[in-house]
Amino acid sequence: MEYWVIGVGIIVLLMSWWWIVKKESNIKVRKGIKIPKGNAGWPLVGETLEFIASGYSSHPVTFFENRKSIYGNVFKSNILGSNIIVSTDSEVNKVILQNQGNTFVPAYPKSIRELMGEHSILELNGNMHKKLHSLILVFLKSPQFKAQITRDIEQTVKQCLASWTHKTIYVQDEVKKITFTILIKVLMSVGPGEDLELLRTDFGEFIKGLICLPIKFPGTRLYKSLKAKERMMKIVRRIVDERKKLMMNNNAEDQCILDALLRDNKGELSSSNPSSSLALERICQNIIVMMIPGEETLATAMTLALKFLSDTPLVLTKLMEEHMELKKLKAAGCSNDYTWTDYMALPFTQNVISETLRMAHVVNGIWRKALKDVEIKGYLIPKGWCVMASLTSVHLDANNYENPFKFDPWRWEKIEAVTSNNCFTPFGGGQRLCPGLDLSRVELSIFLHHLVTTHRWVAERDEIIYFPIVKMKKKLPIRVQPINA
Numbered sequence: 001m002e003y004w005v006i007g008v009g010i011i012v013l014l015m016s017w018w019w020i021v022k023k024e025s026n027i028k029v030r031k032g033i034k035i036p037k038g039n040a041g042w043p044l045v046g047e048t049l050e051f052i053a054s055g056y057s058s059h060p061v062t063f064f065e066n067r068k069s070i071y072g073n074v075f076k077s078n079i080l081g082s083n084i085i086v087s088t089d090s091e092v093n094k095v096i097l098q099n100q101g102n103t104f105v106p107a108y109p110k111s112i113r114e115l116m117g118e119h120s121i122l123e124l125n126g127n128m129h130k131k132l133h134s135l136i137l138v139f140l141k142s143p144q145f146k147a148q149i150t151r152d153i154e155q156t157v158k159q160c161l162a163s164w165t166h167k168t169i170y171v172q173d174e175v176k177k178i179t180f181t182i183l184i185k186v187l188m189s190v191g192p193g194e195d196l197e198l199l200r201t202d203f204g205e206f207i208k209g210l211i212c213l214p215i216k217f218p219g220t221r222l223y224k225s226l227k228a229k230e231r232m233m234k235i236v237r238r239i240v241d242e243r244k245k246l247m248m249n250n251n252a253e254d255q256c257i258l259d260a261l262l263r264d265n266k267g268e269l270s271s272s273n274p275s276s277s278l279a280l281e282r283i284c285q286n287i288i289v290m291m292i293p294g295e296e297t298l299a300t301a302m303t304l305a306l307k308f309l310s311d312t313p314l315v316l317t318k319l320m321e322e323h324m325e326l327k328k329l330k331a332a333g334c335s336n337d338y339t340w341t342d343y344m345a346l347p348f349t350q351n352v353i354s355e356t357l358r359m360a361h362v363v364n365g366i367w368r369k370a371l372k373d374v375e376i377k378g379y380l381i382p383k384g385w386c387v388m389a390s391l392t393s394v395h396l397d398a399n400n401y402e403n404p405f406k407f408d409p410w411r412w413e414k415i416e417a418v419t420s421n422n423c424f425t426p427f428g429g430g431q432r433l434c435p436g437l438d439l440s441r442v443e444l445s446i447f448l449h450h451l452v453t454t455h456r457w458v459a460e461r462d463e464i465i466y467f468p469i470v471k472m473k474k475k476l477p478i479r480v481q482p483i484n485a
């Protein structure tokens with residue numbers, strides 16, 4: 001009986017594999033141009049196991065490097081149940097990131113799509129996406145936002161650092177207290193208090209389901225995450241309702257992204273409009289969804305910045321000198337008011353941040369799906385296939401960066417502007433370029449300034465884990481002392 005079941009299983013696996021191979025060869029014949037070379041791997045699982053194993057190793061680019069050496073910079077594979085073209089070529093990546101809406105659309109795993117819901121900025125396309133993206137960007141670039149958020153970040157960082165002294169703290173957990181507090185301020189102008197703490201707890205539960213099996217019934221990971229999202233939605237709906245009433249009656253300046261969204265939808269939100277509740281629901285959904293790219297990413301970058309600095313004392317000394325210099329300058333001018341520009345204009349600090357982002361794999365690849373057959377640099381990406389622009393492979397390619405595994409902020413003194421460099425895209429590119437780019441840099445800068453000018457620390461040995469997301473094996477324990485002590 002058991003042999004019979006195993007036999008049928010093998011036949012099903014072989015037929016699925018044959019079907020995949022047949023489908024691909026039809027594509028090749030039909031187009032007369034080649035899809036990139038590569039390996040479809042095993043029936044059903046494809047090359048998923050090798051992909052995951054490489055992610056768990058201390059050298060996560062092995063999966064890409066091995067295939068690159070056999071098939072070239074762009075190759076085909078089958079990962080997580082999808083036929084996929086993987087690009088490790090900066091020029092091909094650029095085209096993938098630039099082409100939006102009519103050629104490529106975001107392709108997130110089913111669990112992520114379930115958790116985001118429809119209308120999310122991460123899934124929207126075309127004009128709706130463009131409008132929402134630019135609304136957020138305009139707000140984040142406004143001078144009044146920059147002035148206010150600089151003060152908020154300083155205050156939050158100082159409070160957090162004060163709670164670190166004379167004990168061992170876990171950087172990976174602690175920096176999230178900073179980044180989440182600031183993110184909620186940016187999204188909804190909500191400060192410390194009960195709402196912030198409830199959102200913090202539920203968000204932690206919510207994101208655990210981002211990478212999980214898409215099975216939804218009581219007890220499953222996805223179910224628990226959706227429940228956490230429901231609880232967050234309740235809080236966000238109440239805040240949105242209160243803010244809407246205020247906004248309808250006055251014309252005060254926008255304090256947060258929520259204000260900007262409400263103002264933009266003012267006409268639709270009037271009580272007489274039948275689509276009013278739909279518009280409100282869309283706004284609430286987007287506020288929650290924006291927590292996803294805004295939270296883990298920056299906290300990871302902060303943690304790894306500390307890890308790299310702890311491992312390279314020469315860099316740390318130079319960084320301290322730059323910040324002490326700024327502190328002295330401010331004191332000489334009898335001013336303790338630092339501006340956004342003060343922090344962004346620290347050249348070595350910005351190089352440390354760029355180098356951290358290059359090596360940290362915060363977002364290691366961007367997934368898209370082709371809406372039609374696309375040819376880039378002679379490679380065919382067939383309609384319906386997924387394509388992964390691997391950012392990490394480009395960031396760690398010896399052809400792009402000398403000695404790529406060395407943490408060397410000085411290399412950025414010789415590299416062309418980080419904004420126009422195809423080989424440096426930690427924030428993505430094109431119409432989906434991260435709107436939180438400058439905010440992330442300033443937040444990192446403020447964090448580093450207060451840390452190195454007021455504290456010293458000793459870090460325990462720890463290792464970076466790269467799968468499913470980048471984190472520290474022991475959460476990076478450090479022992480912190482204030483400088484005067």
Ligand code: HEM
Pocket residue numbers: 106121122133186290293294295297298301362363366426427428429431432433434435436437439440
């Ligand atoms: C080190 C920190 C960060 C990194 C490395 C990062 C990286 C990225 C990347 C690579 C994308 C593009 C995704 C794609 O093309 O599909 C993106 C999009 C996005 N990021 Fe960030 N991000 C960071 C911090 C933030 C912060 C602090 C915010 C909060 C305001 C934020 C908000 C967003 C949003 C809303 C999008 C979607 C943009 C769109 O699809 O139009 N990010 N981020």
